[in-house]
Amino acid sequence: MFVNPDQTAIRAFEKGDGSPTAIPSLMAVAMAGRIVAVDPQQRGVTLAFHPGDQFLQATGVIQGGAVCAMLDFAAAFALLRVLDEGQSTATASITVSFLRPVPKGEVIVRGFVEKNGRSLGYVRAVATSPGSNEILATAMTTLVVVGSASSK
Secondary structure (H helix, E strand, O other): OOOOHHHHHHHHHHHOOOOOEEOOOHHHHHOOOEEEEEEOOOOEEEEEEOOOHHHEOOOOEEOHHHHHHHHHHHHHHHHHHHOOOOOEEEEEEEEEEEOOOOEOOOEEEEEEEEEEOOOEEEEEEEEEOOOOOOEEEEEEEEEEEEOOOOOO
16 A cells, blocks of 8 residues: 555654654755644644745745645645545646745745545645735645545
């Protein structure tokens, strides 16, 4: 049975002491991504990223593709959290709205499962600056559920 290392990291975070947990995916490692909170009531996951200068565009703000990737990670992690062991997910579509320039530094990204079914999950994600509720970017994502659920 395939085990998604990102799902394993989420499960470890939930069983741990609440200390931030590094995201094992190489792209997330490059952007210093970590899991910082889980909200079971809202079926949500909060991630923090601190992309380096290689992710900046010429005007000194984080490049849109990197912001999209952070939103995609948050969406996938939120869905992975509610999926059964042996299931994983892949992005089918993502629509991103950039509301403000995303400044250099840490970015907080939250993903919330709106609906999940046997084959598709619908997840929204929001990027904010730390310590602020100012929304920088949002995403609506459709994710395909892959793999089979384990027997219970």
